Amino acid sequence: MARSAVVQEYQAPGRIEENTLTLDDKIQREIEKNGIVRPKGYTVSFHANSSVEKFHFGQSHPMKPWRLTLTKQLVMAYGMHTAMDLYLTRAATREEMAEFHTEDYLDFLKRVTPNNMLLEPRLAQYNIGDDCPIFDGLYDYASLYTGASLDAARKLCNEQSQVAINWSGGLHHAKKTEASGFCYTNDIVLAILQLLRYHPRVLYIDIDVHHGDGVEQAFWSTDRVMTLSFHKYDKDNFFPGTGPLSSTGPENPLNPGAHHALNVPLHDGIEDEDYVWLFKQIVEPCVGAYQPSVIVLQCGADSLGCDRLGCFNLNIRAHGRCVDFVKRLNLPILVFGGGGYTPRNVARLWAYETSICIGCSEQLDEKLPAHTPALAHFAPDNTLFPPLSEHGRFENKNSRQYLWSLVEGIHKQLAYLESAPSVMMQHIPPDLGGIREDVDREIKEEREDGDDRYRKQNETGAGTLGELVD
Ligand SMILES: [Zn+2]
Numbered sequence: 001m002a003r004s005a006v007v008q009e010y011q012a013p014g015r016i017e018e019n020t021l022t023l024d025d026k027i028q029r030e031i032e033k034n035g036i037v038r039p040k041g042y043t044v045s046f047h048a049n050s051s052v053e054k055f056h057f058g059q060s061h062p063m064k065p066w067r068l069t070l071t072k073q074l075v076m077a078y079g080m081h082t083a084m085d086l087y088l089t090r091a092a093t094r095e096e097m098a099e100f101h102t103e104d105y106l107d108f109l110k111r112v113t114p115n116n117m118l119l120e121p122r123l124a125q126y127n128i129g130d131d132c133p134i135f136d137g138l139y140d141y142a143s144l145y146t147g148a149s150l151d152a153a154r155k156l157c158n159e160q161s162q163v164a165i166n167w168s169g170g171l172h173h174a175k176k177t178e179a180s181g182f183c184y185t186n187d188i189v190l191a192i193l194q195l196l197r198y199h200p201r202v203l204y205i206d207i208d209v210h211h212g213d214g215v216e217q218a219f220w221s222t223d224r225v226m227t228l229s230f231h232k233y234d235k236d237n238f239f240p241g242t243g244p245l246s247s248t249g250p251e252n253p254l255n256p257g258a259h260h261a262l263n264v265p266l267h268d269g270i271e272d273e274d275y276v277w278l279f280k281q282i283v284e285p286c287v288g289a290y291q292p293s294v295i296v297l298q299c300g301a302d303s304l305g306c307d308r309l310g311c312f313n314l315n316i317r318a319h320g321r322c323v324d325f326v327k328r329l330n331l332p333i334l335v336f337g338g339g340g341y342t343p344r345n346v347a348r349l350w351a352y353e354t355s356i357c358i359g360c361s362e363q364l365d366e367k368l369p370a371h372t373p374a375l376a377h378f379a380p381d382n383t384l385f386p387p388l389s390e391h392g393r394f395e396n397k398n399s400r401q402y403l404w405s406l407v408e409g410i411h412k413q414l415a416y417l418e419s420a421p422s423v424m425m426q427h428i429p430p431d432l433g434g435i436r437e438d439v440d441r442e443i444k445e446e447r448e449d450g451d452d453r454y455r456k457q458n459e460t461g462a463g464t465l466g467e468l469v470d
Contacts (some may be wrong), residue, residue: 006470026369026371027077027079027082027369028079030079030369031078031082032080033365034360034363034365035079035360035363036078036355036358036360037083038082038083038276038358039083039399040224041361042162042163043160043161044083044162044164044358045084045086045087045155045164046084046086046087046165046354047087047089047152047155047159047164048068048086048167049090049147049148051140051144051170052145053066053068053069053072053143054066056135056136057135057182058133061182062308062341063182063341064105065161066340066343068167068168070344070347071346071347071350072167073347073372073374074347074368074372075354076363077372077373078355078361078369080351080355080358082206082385083358084354085155085160085161088126089166090147090151090185091140091143091144091150092143092144092146092147092185092190094106096150097185097190099193100190100193100383101166101177101185102176103186104177105178108122108126109138109139109142110153112128112138113134113138114136120414122242124178125178126179127175127178127179127180131141131179131180131181132179132181132182132183133168138184141184141187145166145171145185146169147365148169148187149166149169149190149191149334150186150187150190150191151163151166152166152169152334153192153194153334156294156332157194157197160282161332163335164333164334165354166335166337166355167337167339167350168337169188170187170300170336170338171185171188171213171338172186172188172190172206172208172212172213172214172338173210173212180214181239181327182339183214186214186215187336188204188214188215188336189214189215189218189219191334192204192215192218193297195296196225197292199292200224200292201224201225201226201291201292201293201294202224202225202226202293202294203225203228203287203294203296204219204225204229204295205225205228205229205283205295205296205297205326206227206229206230206231207230207297207298207299207303207322208297208298208299208300208406209232209300209302209303209307209310209312209339210238210239210300211233211242212229212231213242215298216243216261216263217446219257220250221255221256221259222256222257222262223256225260226261226292227260227261228281228286229262229263230264230266230278230282230303231243231266231328232266232310233263234267238311243265243344244265245263245405245409247263248260248261248262248413253416258416259413259414259417260417266312267397268396269312269313269397270398271313271315271389272313272315272317272318275312276321276325276402277403278403278407280325282406282410283325283326285410285411285414287329287331289418290412290414293331293332295326295329295333295334296336297326298348299337299349299353300338300339300340301337301339301342301345301350302340302341302390303319303395304316304342304345304349305389306342306393307342309339309341310339310341311394313394313396315385315387315388316349316388317352317385319349319353320352320353323335323353325356325362326462333357336358337350344377344378345386348378348385348386352384354365366384367384368382368384438455
């Protein structure tokens with residue numbers, strides 16, 4: 001029997017087998033280990049164009065588009081891409097962006113470069129400066145993240161998808177005629193405008209640490225969009241200084257937008273349980289009173305503990321519980337990124353929230369897959385859930401009494417809506433069929449006149465396993 005023992009020895013070494021596994025094999029193993037399958041009964045779509053990851057705001061600027069590379073690598077290392085429809089998106093056209101932004105602002109974004117900017121007389125008017133610098137390819141950057149958001153919105157409109165994700169979107173500060181807070185075009189506003197062609201009421205929820213001021217302002221005077229922002233508020237010392245509880249829309253009660261802009265202003269240091277409790281206490285009655293037909297969720301990662309610019313003490317799981325809560329409402333959801341300035345934690349969060357969208361978060365191994373390309377960024381723990389709150393630098397200044405006052409304040413606003421239900425229902429688009437055809441036609445045209453370069457990338461399989469290799 002000595003002979004067979006030798007044979008067994010040749011077969012036994014797991015190490016050799018490990019070394020000969022291809023990347024596909026390793027990903028397949030993660031898929032099986034983590035129970036990653038396409039969700040049943042609904043479709044999740046992932047909208048991205050990797051060109052957006054390569055832009056640089058400047059060495060010392062906190063916004064790092066390569067955080068999206070890290071995010072995508074984690075999503076793919078777990079094999080989550082196999083459970084979603086992947087779309088390689090094109091840049092938004094100028095006409096599409098002009099649905100919200102002014103022609104002169106778009107002209108400016110298109111022509112300005114680091115070399116000619118000093119010749120521009122109106123840099124200040126467009127709010128260009130340290131926060132919103134001019135860098136090479138700025139217009140391409142803005143039109144790429146905006147294009148991905150429009151694509152995601154259209155897939156929801158034509159029901160090809162029920163949960164559409166664009167982590168490069170969520171740039172909630174940009175205004176109609178100016179840049180603001182690292183945002184140049186407001187992809188959220190443009191995506192909501194798409195949704196409004198099909199959906200009667202859109203609920204926008206924003207859990208970035210900063211106030212979602214650009215979106216709030218854009219839809220200030222309509223009851224077709226309700227904006228709800230949870231954020232740190234300090235009028236004089238924290239950007240953008242807007243969004244107190246008392247700001248709820250136009251003061252004139254006859255303006256349809258009255259009571260449709262809700263704000264949940266927080267102090268430093270809020271912690272997991274309080275945040276999730278507050279989120280549920282407020283979101284649930286908003287959905288009940290407003291009856292949205294679709295939800296847009298901005299998942300800014302700067303509300304996590306240890307964020308370079310943030311001041312909350314949230315852990316990744318708690319942030320994800322908010323996404324999970326929204327998902328369980330069983331409405332179509334458009335999921336966006338937003339702020340987030342500690343790239344390794346941004347990637348952890350958005351990969352985890354992708355798993356929530358797919359419905360596989362509970363089985364997900366918190367140990368990051370060993371074949372994750374930039375694993376060194378997640379050292380030394382290599383886990384999805386580092387204890388961010390333990391490193392929290394901020395004392396919790398949000399008393400229970402204060403949190404209750406926020407809940408009561410919001411409920412008071414919602415009572416105005418419940419007392420006027422007829423107002424809520426009168427703005428349903430008159431011809432849904434026509435709009436549907438319109439959207440379908442646009443999608444078809446879009447496919448047909450897609451730019452050759454992107455089509456080529458698509459044909460060579462961008463957004464697939466191959467991306468992990470480099
Ligand atoms: Zn932010």
